[in-house]
Amino acid sequence: MSEANSVIPRPFLPVRPHGDIEEVFPDVFRVPGSINFGLMRFGRNMTVIRQDGGLVLINSVRLDERRLAALDALGEVCHILRIGGWHGADDAFYKDRYGCPVTSVKGQRYFDGFVAEKGNTYFESDHQIDADSELPIEGASLYVIHTTPPEAILRIPAGGGTLITSDALQNWPRADKHFNFLGRVGMTLAGTVKPVTMMKPWVDKYKPPRGEIAGILKLDFDNVLPGHGEAVIGGALEKFRPALEAYAGRA
Numbered sequence: 001m002s003e004a005n006s007v008i009p010r011p012f013l014p015v016r017p018h019g020d021i022e023e024v025f026p027d028v029f030r031v032p033g034s035i036n037f038g039l040m041r042f043g044r045n046m047t048v049i050r051q052d053g054g055l056v057l058i059n060s061v062r063l064d065e066r067r068l069a070a071l072d073a074l075g076e077v078c079h080i081l082r083i084g085g086w087h088g089a090d091d092a093f094y095k096d097r098y099g100c101p102v103t104s105v106k107g108q109r110y111f112d113g114f115v116a117e118k119g120n121t122y123f124e125s126d127h128q129i130d131a132d133s134e135l136p137i138e139g140a141s142l143y144v145i146h147t148t149p150p151e152a153i154l155r156i157p158a159g160g161g162t163l164i165t166s167d168a169l170q171n172w173p174r175a176d177k178h179f180n181f182l183g184r185v186g187m188t189l190a191g192t193v194k195p196v197t198m199m200k201p202w203v204d205k206y207k208p209p210r211g212e213i214a215g216i217l218k219l220d221f222d223n224v225l226p227g228h229g230e231a232v233i234g235g236a237l238e239k240f241r242p243a244l245e246a247y248a249g250r251a
């Protein structure tokens, strides 16, 4: 392995403020949590899917001991799935704790720091998948947006069609209790605290292909469990349509 591609492990991130595990649909759970970005802290969410008694973690968020016990009570963590190029910061923690396989999207890298193009690689997944790959979740499909790094959306059948996203779709009607003061001010001034839209910093930096954003509207969904913000349960396609069409239609 060349030095440029070598893996330089980093300490696991500390536990950040987070809430309890909530069941959104039968065998589909989410945990509202948070992440530090410099001096800012803002919200992010983990989704947990249970099948055959095993759990798949998506957008991993490290939990405290009490919530880890609650997670263990739901089933055995058997897979970790990374869909967002900026997410999965706690995948290494869960890999270490449960020893289960980690899957990410082809072209993604676990990078240290804030800049995907520069940071050291601190961790590697066991499997790299694309839209045609077999998924560790029954009935699920993967929609890949070909930014660099790529960003994926996971669709599961629950609730008549549910999208699980990292940054492609967010729903921040307000800066909630998981933001600290600097996060609330910084993200609000940056125009990032908005409901039913795409994550602005991700759009600004990676300029996702408009055709692929328009393609989200064809994914047949009624709900969104976003990586940031509140769950959108019912009518999600029409709620996200204005933002997606505003971007996709821009020439």
Ligand SMILES: [Fe+2]
Residues within 6 Å of the ligand: 086, 087, 166, 167, 199, 227, 228
């Ligand atoms: Fe994010």
